[in-house]
Amino acid sequence: MFHDTLQRANSAVLRHLRSxxxxxxxxxxxxxxFDNPQREALSGIVVQDACFTLLSAxxxxxxxxxxxxxxxxGAYRVAxxxxxxxxxxxxxxxxxxx
Amino acid sequence: xxxxxxxxxxxxxxxxxxxxxxxxxxxxxxxAVLPLSExxxxxxxxxxxxxxxxxxxxxxxxxxxDIAIALLARGSALLANSTELQDGEAAVDELLVPAWHAVMAxxxxxxxxxxxxxxxxxxALDEADHTVxxxxxALRVVHITTAADLMAA
Numbered sequence: 001m002f003h004d005t006l007q008r009a010n011s012a013v014l015r016h017l018r019s020x021x022x023x024x025x026x027x028x029x030x031x032x033x034f035d036n037p038q039r040e041a042l043s044g045i046v047v048q049d050a051c052f053t054l055l056s057a058x059x060x061x062x063x064x065x066x067x068x069x070x071x072x073x074g075a076y077r078v079a080x081x082x083x084x085x086x087x088x089x090x091x092x093x094x095x096x097x098x
Numbered sequence: 099x100x101x102x103x104x105x106x107x108x109x110x111x112x113x114x115x116x117x118x119x120x121x122x123x124x125x126x127x128x129x130a131v132l133p134l135s136e137x138x139x140x141x142x143x144x145x146x147x148x149x150x151x152x153x154x155x156x157x158x159x160x161x162x163x164d165i166a167i168a169l170l171a172r173g174s175a176l177l178a179n180s181t182e183l184q185d186g187e188a189a190v191d192e193l194l195v196p197a198w199h200a201v202m203a204x205x206x207x208x209x210x211x212x213x214x215x216x217x218x219x220x221x222a223l224d225e226a227d228h229t230v231x232x233x234x235x236a237l238r239v240v241h242i243t244t245a246a247d248l249m250a251a
Binding site: 036038039040041042043044045046047048049050076077079092093094095096 | 129130131132133134139141168170172174183222223224225226227228229230231232
């Protein structure tokens with residue numbers, strides 16, 4: 001019961017907050033949140049951890065290695081798919097060429 | 099300048115300007131990071147100098163210097179309309195051979211008795227928007243200085 005409530009709440013919040021559109025494998029359009037924070041890796045290399053958060057119900061077609069063109073942000077490949085169990089899924093992204 | 103610092107200065111000179119660096123920099127004695135705008139870089143850091151008396155009068159010191167040479171590389175996307183990526187080991191390998199060769203071929207600084215790269219390379223990987231890799235070479239240098247002022251003997 002609490003799980004269902006949490007899923008409904010997450011879904012409602014993401015529908016309001018999602019700010020980016022992306023094209024999956026040159027075909028399907030996805031709508032979600034794009035984030036690209038910077039951090040230091042290996043005590044010496046600055047990297048960015050790009051990710052795209054969307055409703056789990058809308059990412060059935062996403063596969064590892066899928067091509068994701070995030071509008072205004074560039075082209076990526078899907079490196080990892082991480083459902084959080086509350087209705088949201090985070091796609092971990094790596095840079096690709098458009 | 100002491101002969102201890104002369105070693106890493108010579109090393110920095112030998113490694114600076116390698117085409118495989120793709121415009122990246124060679125840092126000596128810094129904890130600097132490779133910025134997002136650069137794909138290759140090298141950091142030279144002295145790990146330690148350990149010395150023993152080299153003569154009965156104690157006027158010379160025989161040193162063993164251990165110097166870490168960290169090769170840093172960022173993988174890149176390879177092909178248009180593809181998700182194929184260069185992996186971290188392939189990226190750092192582009193720097194490994196020219197850097198190794200440059201160290202082996204560098205002019206031997208004054209006072210140096212022996213200079214060799216240990217046959218040990220330590221790798222580390224991380225996944226982010228690109229795969230990044232570091233390969234750390236271990237350079238061992240045996241050299242002699244005067245005890246009074248640490249100048250090459």
